[in-house]
Amino acid sequence: MAKNEKSKNISRRNFLGTGFLLGAGAITAGGVVLAAGNAIPEISGKKIKLLTQDGKIIEVDETAVLDAEQNLSEKEIRDGIPGRKFVMVVDLSKCKNVRKCISKCQEKHGLQPDQEFMKVLLMQDDKNSAPYWFPKPCYHCDQPACVKVCPVDATYKRHDGIVLIDNERCVGCKFCVAGCPYSARIFHWKEVELPIELANRKYSSETSVPAKKGTVSKCDFCPDQSRQGKLPHCVTACPMGVIYFGDMNEDTVTNGDETIRFTDIIRDRAGYRYLADLGTAPLVYYLPPVNRQFPFESGLESVTDEVKERYKNTEYMKSKKE
Amino acid sequence: MEYDSSKLMREFAPQIEKTSKSWYLVFATLLAFFLFGIFGLYTQITKGHVVTGMRDNVVWGVYIVNFIFFMGMSYAGALISGILYLFKSSWRGPVIRMAELITIISLFIGPVFILFCIGRLDRLYYLILFPRIQSPITWDVIAISTDLIGCIIFLYLSFIEDFAKLRDYKELQLPKWRKRLYKYLALGYQETPWQYKIISHTKNIMAAMVIAIAIIVYSVLAWIFGVTLQPGWHSTIFGPYFVIAAVYSGTGMLIVVMWIFRKVYKLEEYITEKHFVNVGVLLLILAAFFGYFTFSDYLTKWYGSIKMDKVLIDKLFTSEYYYMFIASNYLGVLVPIIVVGIKKFRTITNITIAGLITVVSLWFNRYLIVVPTLETPYFPIQDVRSEWLSYSVTWVEMSLILAGISVFCMLFMLASKFVPIISISEMEKHTGETRGLMRD
Numbered sequence: 001m002a003k004n005e006k007s008k009n010i011s012r013r014n015f016l017g018t019g020f021l022l023g024a025g026a027i028t029a030g031g032v033v034l035a036a037g038n039a040i041p042e043i044s045g046k047k048i049k050l051l052t053q054d055g056k057i058i059e060v061d062e063t064a065v066l067d068a069e070q071n072l073s074e075k076e077i078r079d080g081i082p083g084r085k086f087v088m089v090v091d092l093s094k095c096k097n098v099r100k101c102i103s104k105c106q107e108k109h110g111l112q113p114d115q116e117f118m119k120v121l122l123m124q125d126d127k128n129s130a131p132y133w134f135p136k137p138c139y140h141c142d143q144p145a146c147v148k149v150c151p152v153d154a155t156y157k158r159h160d161g162i163v164l165i166d167n168e169r170c171v172g173c174k175f176c177v178a179g180c181p182y183s184a185r186i187f188h189w190k191e192v193e194l195p196i197e198l199a200n201r202k203y204s205s206e207t208s209v210p211a212k213k214g215t216v217s218k219c220d221f222c223p224d225q226s227r228q229g230k231l232p233h234c235v236t237a238c239p240m241g242v243i244y245f246g247d248m249n250e251d252t253v254t255n256g257d258e259t260i261r262f263t264d265i266i267r268d269r270a271g272y273r274y275l276a277d278l279g280t281a282p283l284v285y286y287l288p289p290v291n292r293q294f295p296f297e298s299g300l301e302s303v304t305d306e307v308k309e310r311y312k313n314t315e316y317m318k319s320k321k322e
Numbered sequence: 323m324e325y326d327s328s329k330l331m332r333e334f335a336p337q338i339e340k341t342s343k344s345w346y347l348v349f350a351t352l353l354a355f356f357l358f359g360i361f362g363l364y365t366q367i368t369k370g371h372v373v374t375g376m377r378d379n380v381v382w383g384v385y386i387v388n389f390i391f392f393m394g395m396s397y398a399g400a401l402i403s404g405i406l407y408l409f410k411s412s413w414r415g416p417v418i419r420m421a422e423l424i425t426i427i428s429l430f431i432g433p434v435f436i437l438f439c440i441g442r443l444d445r446l447y448y449l450i451l452f453p454r455i456q457s458p459i460t461w462d463v464i465a466i467s468t469d470l471i472g473c474i475i476f477l478y479l480s481f482i483e484d485f486a487k488l489r490d491y492k493e494l495q496l497p498k499w500r501k502r503l504y505k506y507l508a509l510g511y512q513e514t515p516w517q518y519k520i521i522s523h524t525k526n527i528m529a530a531m532v533i534a535i536a537i538i539v540y541s542v543l544a545w546i547f548g549v550t551l552q553p554g555w556h557s558t559i560f561g562p563y564f565v566i567a568a569v570y571s572g573t574g575m576l577i578v579v580m581w582i583f584r585k586v587y588k589l590e591e592y593i594t595e596k597h598f599v600n601v602g603v604l605l606l607i608l609a610a611f612f613g614y615f616t617f618s619d620y621l622t623k624w625y626g627s628i629k630m631d632k633v634l635i636d637k638l639f640t641s642e643y644y645y646m647f648i649a650s651n652y653l654g655v656l657v658p659i660i661v662v663g664i665k666k667f668r669t670i671t672n673i674t675i676a677g678l679i680t681v682v683s684l685w686f687n688r689y690l691i692v693v694p695t696l697e698t699p700y701f702p703i704q705d706v707r708s709e710w711l712s713y714s715v716t717w718v719e720m721s722l723i724l725a726g727i728s729v730f731c732m733l734f735m736l737a738s739k740f741v742p743i744i745s746i747s748e749m750e751k752h753t754g755e756t757r758g759l760m761r762d
Contacts, residue, residue, distance in 0.1 A: 114707070121704055136701065145551055151459035152448045171448050172441020174381040175459055181551045183699045186378050187441065190370035213370050214441030275700055278551050310704040 077205050080158030085248040086221055087161070087262060088137065089271060091255075092289035094242045095120070095133040097299030099307070104237030105219070110198040110209050115186055117208075117219035118234050122299075122311040131316040132289035133299050135242060137234065138163065138184040138219035139273075139282030146176035146185065155216070161248075161283050162221045164205045170215040177216060181278050185218045221245075231256055240293070330749055331491045334742040337587050338488075339495045341739065349735055352728035359725020362718040363438065371441060373718045379703050380696040380713035385439040387688045388726055392432035393466075393543060394568035394684070395575050397536040399425030400473055402572060402604075404529040404536070407480075413600050416592040419745040420579050422477050424572060427733045429473055431726055433466055438722055458546045465539040472535050476528040479521060483747035486511040540565045547691065553630035554623070554695035563615040567684060570608040574658075574680030577601055579734070581674040583743050592744055595670055599662075602673040605680065606662040613655035616687075620651075634698045642712075643694055646686050654683025 046062040097120050105111070105118045117137065124131040140163045147157050154169035155176055177185040192211045199210050206223040222232035230236075235243045236256050246253030246262060253262045265271060269287040276282060300308060311317050366373050376383045403421040406414035437443060453460045485508040488494060494501065511517055544564035547555040557563075577598065584593045623631045624639070638647045661667045661676040693713050697703075703711055715723075737743075 119704075121701060123702075149457050149459070149549070151454055151457040151463070152445075152452045153454050154448075169445075169448065169452065170442065171445045173459060174439070174441065175457070175546070177378065177381045178552070178696065179550045181700050183379065183701050183703075187371070187381060189372035189377070212442075216441075280551075306706060309706045314702070314704070 072204065072206070077164070078156055078158065080160035080162060081223060081226060082159070083249060084160035084226070086140070086226070086283065087246055087248045087253060088140075088221070088284045089244040089246075089253050089262065089265060089287065090135050090284060091242050091244065091269075091287045092132050092134065093287060093292045094240045094294075095135055095289075095299070096240060096294040097122075097133045097303060097307075098239060099303065100237040100239060101135060101234035101243065104233045108222075108233045109207075109217075110192070110194040110211065112193065115217075117186070117217070122314050122316060124315050127315045127319070130289070131296050131314070132292075133296070134286075135234075136182070136184075136274075137284060138221070139182055139280070139284045140221055142281035142283065143279060145179045145181060145278075145280055149175045149179045151175070160223070162223055163218075164220055164223070165208070165216055165218060166205045167208070167212050167215040167217065168203060170212075172214040172216065174216065181275065181280065182282075185216050187216050188213050328491075330742075330744075330746045331487060331494075334744065334746065335491065335494055337743065338739055338741075345735065349732060352732045352735075355724045355728040356732065359721045359728075362721030362725070366438070366718050366722075367443070373716060375709065375714045375716045375719060376439075377707075377710050377713070379699055379710065380693060382439060382692055382696060383713055384689070384715055384719050384723060385435045387685065387692050388723060389432055389435040389439075390543060390564075390688045390692075391571065391685050392428040392435065392726070392730075394540065394564070394688075395572045395681075396425050396428035396432055396473070397469070397540045397565075397568045397572070399423075399428065399572050399576070400469075400476070400532045400536045401569050402576060403480075404476070404533040407529045408526065408533070411600075413597055415749040415751075416589070416744045417576065417580060417597055417601065418480075418748055419741070419743060420583065421572075421576050422480060423734060423737050423743075424575055424579060425473055426477050427730055427737070429470055430733070431730055433470075435722075435726060458542065458549055461542045462539075462546065465535075465542045469535050469539045472528065472532050476525070476532045479525050479528060480745065480748075481741060482508060482511050482521060483513070484741055484745060485509075486513065487746055488741075536568075537565055540568045547695075552695050553628070553698055553700075554634045554691070557619060557623075559615060559619050563619060566608065566611045566615055567687065570605070570612045571681055571684035573601060573605045573608055574677040574684070577605065577674055577677030578681060581670070581677075583738070587738070587743060589744065592749075598670045598673045599668060602658075602662040602668065602676070605658045605673075605677065609655050609658040609680070613651075613659075616651050616655065630698060630700060634694060637694050637698065638690060643690060646690060650683040650686035650690055654680060654687060 044062045047059045048062050050058050050060060052058055099120055101118050102116055102120060106113065106115065109117060111117065119136045121134045121136055122131060123134040140161055142157075142161070144155075144157055144163050147155050147163060150156075151173060152169055152171055154167070154171070155163065155165045157163050172187070174187055177187055188211050191213050194210050201207070201209055203210060203212075204224065206220065206227070208217050208220045211217050222230075225232055231245050231254070232243075235245045235254075238255070241255040241257055244253035244255045244260065244265075246259075248262060251262045253260060253265070265287065266285055271285040271287050273282045273285055300311075374383060374385075399421045403418050403425065405411075406418055406421070437446070440446065449460070449463050453463070455461075485504050489501065489504040489508045511521070541561035541564065544560040548557055548560040550556060580593055580597065580601070583589060620635070620638075624635050627635070637643050657679045658676040661672045697712055705711060
């Protein structure tokens with residue numbers, strides 16, 4: 001290992017920390033000025049300890065901590081979080097179609113039940129091969145087919161790997177939706193209905209909230225969460241720990257319970273990227289559905305009939321009926 | 323046959339001067355369709371695109387189909403009139419004006435259809451304000467606006483001589499403002515040798531440029547599909563294929579337009595069977611080319627049978643789109659070839675029917691390019707909502723298609739009240755050229 005093990009540990013803890021202290025530390029690491037002297041409402045007297053970028057612990061007043069996502073400049077959002085290269089690993093051997101990732105994502109992004117950033121598909125490569133459950137977010141490709149075709153720079157690739165959409169720029173031509181080979185994008189066909197607390201939020205590309213009629217949205221890898229040192233909502237929502245999220249630069253991914261080295265798991269478990277032969281270089285890796293922790297059928301037990309109905313055209317469901 | 327300008331003016335002046343009751347009736351009907359389309363558009367803008375049949379997989383529907391279709395006819399008109407003009411085809415006189423009108427009218431309608439497909443029309447100017455040259459849509463914006471300007475210049479040049487004739491024709495019974503308008507539009511053209519030389523020169527240059535622009539623009543349109551990775555679209559042949567399909571549909575349209583105006587304005591003396599056969603032969607050649615390209619495109623996809631190509635091909639060849647595929651890619655190719663190819667069938671009515679079949683089947687050809695691919699993404703569409711699985715046209719989209727067609731007809735009707743539907747100066751020149759040939 002070329003890197004210093006100790007500094008690595010610290011930065012990993014920065015990233016992984018879910019507690020507020022470490023979380024706020026990650027904000028400083030993310031380059032956001034917290035205690036900027038301007039417009040601080042009043043001193044509460046309650047102090048908070050924070051970890052600075054160079055490893056010092058400082059104490060600041062509670063009110064000096066500003067909500068990071070509300071105060072990012074357009075350029076900061078478009079550049080991404082410095083020093084990061086986000087990556088997701090989905091362990092197909094653990095997924096049993098609980099669909100908590102979907103519902104949590106919908107709740108946090110103010111999506112209707114029929115709008116999904118994250119999908120769970122029933123996949124079967126051919127009729128002799130085994131079926132498996134397949135969570136599918138946006139792949140945040142390094143060669144994004146969607147970004148290439150955008151005529152107004154509304155969708156862009158950031159230095160931290162994330163592909164985002166600026167829905168204040170989007171003209172709604174839908175070329176990106178047609179161009180994405182992974183069907184990751186959704187269009188807002190009608191007036192967006194949002195819970196009041198989401199509707200009143202200031203729009204940020206990093207949260208994709210509030211969405212606007214006539215524009216495109218998709219899974220954003222929750223960079224607002226990353227800025228606070230938290231994991232994306234789908235990762236924390238999954239009771240099976242299927243989804244790992246992390247940083248390629250730190251070579252680390254975590255599902256919240258377990259933290260593993262990215263290169264190790266990809267090597268040991270024969271990780272792969274779906275449809276990588278299209279040349280899009282996705283940032284989402286899959287671990288093959290071998291040595292499964294649950295029988296495939298269990299994925300059909302806990303779901304509603306409406307969800308079951310979705311899979312009716314698959315080979316598996318057809319053969320089951322016969 | 324020889325024509326001189328005063329006889330032609332006498333012949334064509336009534337077409338401009340008098341307007342029959344049935345003209346108004348037809349116009350009013352078309353206007354009603356147009357207003358219905360406006361209502362449809364209003365519904366779409368207020369309620370959102372949810373009122374269309376488009377959904378997250380099939381994000382482009384008949385609007386894009388119509389966009390390609392009308393743009394195709396437009397480039398075709400440009401190409402035909404350009405080629406006929408540049409190569410001085412001896413029979414071009416009576417048909418060139420109609421080809422020119424097809425060009426300009428569909429060029430105004432085509433781009434409007436892509437606007438119906440845009441989610442945020444209020445931000446349309448962003449395309450100019452924040453353009454990304456990497457995007458084929460930006461290529462399209464540049465190409466179409468260039469084409470529009472080029473075609474307007476070319477057509478205006480070809481109208482000047484007729485405007486001058488209308489200005490000089492004293493017996494013309496029209497309100498004063500109309501006569502004054504012709505005077506302005508004629509730009510003081512007096513047919514002096516110097517003026518004549520300049521205008522012919524410019525027209526030659528513009529005809530050549532319009533041909534080049536037409537090829538580029540239609541290729542760019544094809545590359546919107548070709549540059550994506552989607553099954554069925556990601557094809558190297560799409561550029562030339564679209565160009566051929568465009569000229570083909572435009573030629574079919576020209577025949578239909580010729581037939582209608584011949585009937586309505588009693589032009590039997592000018593537009594003869596010879597003209598139908600000549601344009602028909604052009605149609606036959608294009609049908610063969612179009613058929614060849616279609617065959618070549620589908621053969622390679624079918625023979626190779628990459629997984630997703632196979633799924634798509636199965637939909638087109640054997641299941642969902644079977645009949646539409648036959649109508650567009652079998653009938654659309656074979657009917658014109660048989661009708662024009664076999665001498666016995668080569669009548670004006672038959673050729674017109676073949677032309678009409680060409681136009682309709684080419685519309686379906688575009689539909690089969692756009693919609694089935696979007697219904698066949700790499701990932702299976704696992705959804706319970708049937709409108710999410712397959713696309714079907716709603717009344718809003720239908721109303722706008724009808725509005726588009728009626729505007730096409732209305733503009734043609736208005737144009738025929740504004741300029742002689744047969745170019746008088748071209749007819750005269752034709753006479754001159756024949757005389758010149760005989761002297762040589």
